Amino acid sequence: MNAHTAxxxxxxxxxxxxxxxxxxxxxxxxxxxxxxxxxxxxxxxxGQATSFLGHAGALEGDGRDADALAFHRDVLDFTNxxxxxxxxxxxxxxIARQFLFSTYQHMLYERLTASTDATLAAIAAKGVxxxxxxxxxxxxxxxRLGDGTPESAARMAAGLEWHWRFVxxxxxxxxxxxxxxxxxxxxxxxxPAWDARVAAVLAEANLPRPAPRRAVTGGRNxxxxxxxxxxxxxxQHLPRSYxxxxx
Amino acid sequence: xxxNKSGLTIxxxxxxxxxxxxxxxxxxxxxxxxxxxxxxxxxxxxxxxxYSGCPATLVIEQTIRAALAAAHLPHDVVxxxxxxxxxxxITDDGRAKLRxxxxxxxxxxxxxxxxMNAAPAECPRCSSTDTREISRFGSTPxxxxxxxxxxxxxxxxxxxx
Numbered sequence: 001m002n003a004h005t006a007x008x009x010x011x012x013x014x015x016x017x018x019x020x021x022x023x024x025x026x027x028x029x030x031x032x033x034x035x036x037x038x039x040x041x042x043x044x045x046x047g048q049a050t051s052f053l054g055h056a057g058a059l060e061g062d063g064r065d066a067d068a069l070a071f072h073r074d075v076l077d078f079t080n081x082x083x084x085x086x087x088x089x090x091x092x093x094x095i096a097r098q099f100l101f102s103t104y105q106h107m108l109y110e111r112l113t114a115s116t117d118a119t120l121a122a123i124a125a126k127g128v129x130x131x132x133x134x135x136x137x138x139x140x141x142x143x144r145l146g147d148g149t150p151e152s153a154a155r156m157a158a159g160l161e162w163h164w165r166f167v168x169x170x171x172x173x174x175x176x177x178x179x180x181x182x183x184x185x186x187x188x189x190x191x192p193a194w195d196a197r198v199a200a201v202l203a204e205a206n207l208p209r210p211a212p213r214r215a216v217t218g219g220r221n222x223x224x225x226x227x228x229x230x231x232x233x234x235x236q237h238l239p240r241s242y243x244x245x246x247x
Numbered sequence: 248x249x250x251n252k253s254g255l256t257i258x259x260x261x262x263x264x265x266x267x268x269x270x271x272x273x274x275x276x277x278x279x280x281x282x283x284x285x286x287x288x289x290x291x292x293x294x295x296x297x298y299s300g301c302p303a304t305l306v307i308e309q310t311i312r313a314a315l316a317a318a319h320l321p322h323d324v325v326x327x328x329x330x331x332x333x334x335x336x337i338t339d340d341g342r343a344k345l346r347x348x349x350x351x352x353x354x355x356x357x358x359x360x361x362x363m364n365a366a367p368a369e370c371p372r373c374s375s376t377d378t379r380e381i382s383r384f385g386s387t388p389x390x391x392x393x394x395x396x397x398x399x400x401x402x403x404x405x406x407x408x
Binding site for chain 2: 019032033036037039040042043044045046047048050051118119121122123125126127129130133137
């Protein structure tokens with residue numbers, strides 16, 4: 001698989017795996033509003049994933065469509081970052097992940113709208129409006145929980161602490177040739193703006209910035225935590241049990 | 248251009264068929280009212296998805312295909328992503344139908360500014376702008392739940408997108 005295809009795949013995998021994770025909250029969230037929110041965020045992400053994976057399949061040219069890539073690959077072939085596959089934990093941990101990731105994804109999509117790959121640019125132009133909402137909703141909740149009761153503040157802080165080790169992976173450099181060709185976004189360049197935004201929200205939430213942690217990485221190379229296999233088992237069960245079944 | 252017995256061109260026919268295709272989630276408006284149909288050429292109806300994850304996207308395409316086939320029109324249906332759909336493409340007619348259906352239409356000109364809904368919605372029942380957001384997400388991904396402080400009516404607001 002060439003770097004261009006792999007890039008479209010990694011964008012799709014991030015969205016797909018987070019969408020699947022978030023869907024686990026459906027019917028379980030602490031209040032109706034946030035139950036609807038999380039389900040809708042999941043829907044946006046799965047929609048974006050469908051577009052990215054469809055494009056990856058077209059670039060690959062081996063006849064695999066979005067469904068084939070989503071349902072008929074195994075753990076080692078997924079290139080999503082580790083943060084999105086982590087268990088939901090409690091609501092604070094879910095919101096921490098959403099805030100850290102959506103803030104990154106929003107900045108990423110903003111730049112991706114200028115990609116020289118017109119399809120990636122078009123998918124990003126649709127997705128950026130959706131992800132802006134995700135970033136805003138999750139930031140609101142970080143502030144609400146962090147600036148709330150001692151219990152909610154402690155849980156929000158613990159959620160951020162839990163996910164902090166997966167932040168560096170978001171900003172790992174992508175293939176330099178793709179960046180030079182204007183296809184891919186220069187991810188490390190997003191970091192200062194991300195740091196500034198996160199610092200501003202944490203300050204408003206009266207939450208401490210987690211101490212630097214040794215980064216855990218490897219997702220882009222298919223080295224995943226044990227959690228991904230369990231997630232895929234649930235997500236892929238039906239199409240694997242009934243190959244070729246159509247809706 | 249070829250005309251049928253009623254003097255309509257094929258393009259007119261296609262458009263009149265499309266105007267009868269309802270949105271599956273908000274049947275009060277058609278796919279034309281919502282700006283889902285980008286254009287019609289000699290061979291195809293070119294449509295746009297609304298939200299990336301809108302579950303109605305596939306149903307809309309299938310419904311359009313079925314409607315065209317039922318009218319014996321040979322047009323294919325092609326989906327184009329760019330430029331991204333915005334609520335600014337909802338027609339004036341569509342906005343009036345949404346309001347009559349009890350849904351506050353999105354403000355025009357905010358489409359590029361994502362879904363932030365800074366301005367208060369206008370109550371579709373009493374037209375008051377003394378309204379408040381109850382939930383950012385409502386019965387479908389494209390709507391938020393609002394309530395009117397003046398007449399107490401809860402209503403859906405189409406999100407600006």
